[in-house]
Amino acid sequence: MRRKAAERRGRVVSALDQLRYRLGLALGAARNARAAAETNLAKLELEQLMVRAGIERAGQDPQVAERLRDPAMAEVPTWLGRVRDQFYGEWADGPSRLRELVAASAPGPAGRPPGDWLGRVGTHEGLRPPELWRIGSSTVDGSAAGRTPGTELTFDVAVPLLDESHLSITSAPKTRDTVDALVENLLMRVLSTFEPGAVKIHLWDVGQLTAVLPNFYALSRTSALTVHDPTRLVDLLDEFAGHIRRIHAETMQAGYSSLRAMRLATGRRTEPWRIGVLYGNGENLPPEQLRDLKRVAASALDAGISLILVDVPTVLGGAVETISLFDERRAISSMTGTDLVVDLDPPLPSGQVATAAKRIAEALVAKQGGPRSFADLLPTEYGRERSARELRAPVGFYEGEPVEVVIGDATPHALIGGPSGSGKTNFLYALLGSLCARYSPDELALYLLDFKEGVSFAGLAPGRRDASWLPHARLVGVNVNTDREFGLALLRFLADEMRRRSAAAKDHEVTNLAELREQDPTGHWPRIVAVIDEFQYLFAGRDSVTALATSLLEDIARRGRSQGIHLILASQDIAGIEAFWGKPAVFEQCTLRIAMPKARRVLAEANQAAVAAPRWHAVINHDSGVAHGNRLAHIPDASAKGVFPSLQRELWERFAGQSEPRLFDGAHAPQLDSSPAFTGLGQAERPLALVGQSIDVSDTARGVELSGAPGRNLAVLGTSAREAVSILDSAARSLARQYQQGDVEFIVCCPVETILPRARELTDRLAGAGHKAELLDAGDLADRCATLAAELSDVRTHRMLVCYGVDAALPALEQKAPGQQSGLDHLRVLLKQGPAKGLHVLGWWRGIARLKDTLGFGGTDDIGAWAALDVQGNELSPLCAGQVVHWAPRPGRALFFDRTTHSSPEVVIPFHLPEADDD
Known part of the structure; x- marks a missing residue:
């Protein structure tokens, strides 16, 4: 045992000695390697010092001289000299x-x-x-x-x-x-x-x-x-x-x-x-x-x-x-x-x-040079650019160089601001002119809407003085400050167009307009630019118009860019738009900001460049208003007399064949005789009684279909005589165009003395069109109602009872002999049973209460359609299935409701009657 223990001990001691030996060798090698590395490092540092000081002058450097005292460094100058000589030897030329x-x-x-x-x-x-x-x-x-x-x-x-x-x-x-x-x-x-x-x-x-x-x-x-x-x-x-x-x-x-x-x-x-x-x-x-x-x-x-x-x-x-x-x-x-x-x-x-x-x-x-003119913005050849990727056009100059506006996927929508007199309208003309000169109507379609009381865009549509129009314009709306519904109609149109383009893109398996145009070269896909001046009026009320407009605008702002639909929103001051409080989506998408001198809240909050901008200038910013994106531009005078019209006429002649734009002027009522809805009428099984022009992108009219269904009668409500006369006139005349001679009979009655000349004019017009038309004496209305009621079972022709001021005839209609029915009773029979027998009542009542008196306890079902004038919305709820009606009367407008076609009432414009101007 002792021997084995000694042997084990000897082996352990031998192994430890061997380990000590190996460790000594390793440590010695490490010391030598470190010394060599330190020497090499010192040589490299000395080389750097000598190169930095210059090889020829290195000996004069005290730091170099001190290091050269080390014998290990003696070879450094020699080696550097050899390298230099070799370099210069190879560098003979x-x-x-x-x-x-x-x-x-x-x-x-x-x-x-x-x-x-x-x-x-x-x-x-x-x-x-x-x-x-x-x-x-x-x-x-x-x-x-x-x-x-x-x-x-x-x-x-x-x-x-x-x-x-x-x-x-x-x-x-x-x-x-x-x-x-x-x-x-x-x-x-x-x-x-x-x-x-x-x-x-x-x-x-x-x-x-x-x-x-x-x-x-x-x-x-x-x-x-x-x-x-x-x-x-x-x-x-x-x-x-x-x-x-x-x-x-x-x-x-x-x-x-x-x-x-x-x-x-x-x-x-x-x-x-x-x-x-x-x-x-x-x-x-x-x-x-x-x-x-x-x-x-x-x-x-x-x-x-x-x-x-x-x-x-x-x-x-x-x-x-x-x-x-x-x-x-x-x-x-x-x-x-x-x-x-x-x-x-x-x-x-x-x-x-x-x-x-x-x-x-x-x-x-x-x-x-001096201030540039509008002509300097225009290219030498019109309509040569393509809009598949973007729209790009100069709008002004800075130090003689053009400053461009870019509208595309990166900067899809623009916000323009400037107080009155700052040149906002002039800027819009410069922008539109520069764009239209570069892009053809097949590449660019414009929808222009001006909410303020002016006609900034009216000259872009054909007029009495100049028959030319801007061929890129599809819609021009002016004086629509009281017709917020027209702005809503434009947004609806753009939303529908966006969905149509989105569906086409999906069919072609693409994601944006540029790809769609590449895959569908025969399709008509221009970039659409909708300019809405003083757009804040669209959100002026806390009502359904504001709610719907806000929703549509946000949707178009988010998704319109990929479909080539762009918004340009202009305003004098956007500080009071409550509709967008807490809803920044629209403004976030308006990455293109244009601030006129003294404009507020258009650029980023800390960006005050517009405050110092001189007159006739604008701050162009493609980076959401952040200061680093500012480009100051002098805007040429594009709104001076004859400047833009000259370009417009050249473009009109250059792009002949483009249809003229739809002009909607809120300050002028449409003429019935020139309305496409009226002139396009012909014989129909279900005639349409036109009430007024719709407030829509397309030039259409609204009317009541007079079929045999119950309640197919029309009531005009309110005391505004001019509009009431217009509605009854357009309803009767439009019906007359849809019947052959002898197929319809008009019975006109006017208990209101001041309106009698207008009733006589209508009767003469109807008779002149070849129809049987009779003007009743107010005192004969009760008897005629009795006769018509008795003849309902044997009606061979269609009959239209047109009555101006039914409520004025109520005292006479209510009279009756003992045991007999009154004229009012017979009128109620006509209202209830007449439509099924081809007889319809077109009447004007000057108040809701008077209409209720006429209808009695039978409810309002016998009046299937009505047009309200100066009547408050809360009074109309019983005639509109009990729903809340948001309507504040305004001149020249009527609220129209047809229970068979409407979910809620809509505003229409009664047609203008020139002969009624003296009322």
Whole structure:
């Protein structure tokens, strides 16, 4: 046992000794590896120090000299020398290649001597900017390139800027003038390369209370140069950040990764380049500003912004080149490496720079010109654009460049606001004219509605003075401030059209209008734009119209974009629209915001750009009113006499064959003789007695079908004589057109003395149409009712009893001899039994109570249809199945209800009778 224990102990001790040996080897190797790594790291650090200081000057650097005292570092200078010699040995033609490279990458003012270009206005349109911009030259010893020792080889030095890189400049003591000359040289080269307006410069100097770069003073009076408050760097950074967000949204929506990519793909420059020059003082910026600066720099190049930082210590995101000054003439640059000294170009002559800046400023002012006219918005050829993807048209100008409005999937609906006199109507005309000139009626359909008391859109439909019309218009509604039902009808029409398009898209297995038009090229699918001016009137009451309009508008706003249906809602002030409190869906979908001067609550709450907007301008914003989306535009005068009509007539002639739009003018009652519903009547088994024009998108009329069903009589209710006469006149005359001569007999009675001439005129008209028509004396009505009641069982012709003011005849009708029925009893028989026998009563009662007296205790079933005039809604409930009737009487309108066709009453417009004007 003891022996076995000793053996086990020996094996354990041997294993431990072996472990200690292995651990010793590992630790020794680790110490050696660490020492080697530390030596290599020290060599690399020394190499960096020597490269940064310059190999030739490294021995003068105290830090380098101290490290070279270490014997292990002795081989570093030798190795760097071999690398340099090998590089220059392979670079025998390097200087000449660099000269060729700079000449190719920095053409014209970007690389040529100042005498070749200074003072000349640039002409480069700006699609592909130069890749490099000259700052100076550098010289190397020719012996390093295989030349005779002492031979100097010089090559140009240039740095990238626009679209390529930012630039960081670090000064040395007493070199501020040199830095200014360097920056001035770069900026003047850029400005002299491009056509005026292609580049905008922003200057900020933390320590400068007067103008930076005073030779550029002439440019500061134009948009080419902006000098920013030295105490408000945050404003400049916010402006850049907003610009970057806007450009990013526009390029991403267009399918491009950057502004440069979009510019190269489309072949046009939509935005100027921006160069931000920030002068610091060598001290760190506050943390918040430094964070914002880095955030801007990271995305600036893709948005066309390049930064030039002077003595602003920070590490920027994105591509950055550096220039560090040694003295007033020399610097090192990241483009050449720290071992090569750059001899900076001498300053440009001050007087020549000032003269050149003045010439560029004058050229920019001349290019921008004075205020543009409406004609400048129009294309050279009309109707050439396609609307499958979107609608795009300029509406104004900023600094001579057009400012566009885009209506499509990304910005489906627009909200326009501006107080009275701010130019809102003029803007609408500019927008409509620019759109219609670019898109044909097959590409764009307009539905125009103006709720205010005016005729802003009336001229777009044919009139007495001008027979032309805007061929894109399908509907023009004016003076509808009291006809909210017409706005509701338009929304219903748009909702129906949206469902029709959605069904077609589903049939073709597509999701939007562009795809539908591609799959169904023979279909007619224009983009629809509905303009509703003063749209807040549509929601003026707390009633069913407001409730339905709100629901429809929200639905169209949400789903209309994919079907090519767009809303443009305009208002003087949207602050009081209670219908949308707590329902922001509509406004959220109105991502396109247009604010006229002094407009409130159109842009985002913190965006006050409209407050400072000058007259005849508008703030165009495609980003839901957020400040970074602001584009200020001068709107040409499109509403001056003859301006828009001239374009309209050209379009009318260009697109001949388009049907004229439906014109609805709430200030004028329709004429019966010109109503399609009346002129289109012919012989019918179930004649229709027209009551008035419907308030609808289509030009239709409402009427009562006089069949043999019970209750097929018509009652006109109220004291408004003119409208009552009109309704009875249109009902009788429309019936006369639907019968052959001899098939109908009209019996007209008028107990109201003042209306008697109108009753006689109707009788003469009916007789003149070949029908039997008789005007009863008021005193004969009772006897005639008795006769008609007795003849009901043997009626051979249809009969219409037309009575003006039935209630006026009630005293005579109520008289009766003992044991006999009264005339009123016979009238009740006619009302109850007449329709089944071909006899119908068309009567006017001047009050609900008087109608009830006429009907007696039999209820209201014998009056199947009625038209109410100046009668309050609560009085009409018994005639409308007990439902609550929302009706406030208004001139020229009637509330119509037919129990066989209506679920609720609707407003109609009685036809106008010219001969009734003297009433």
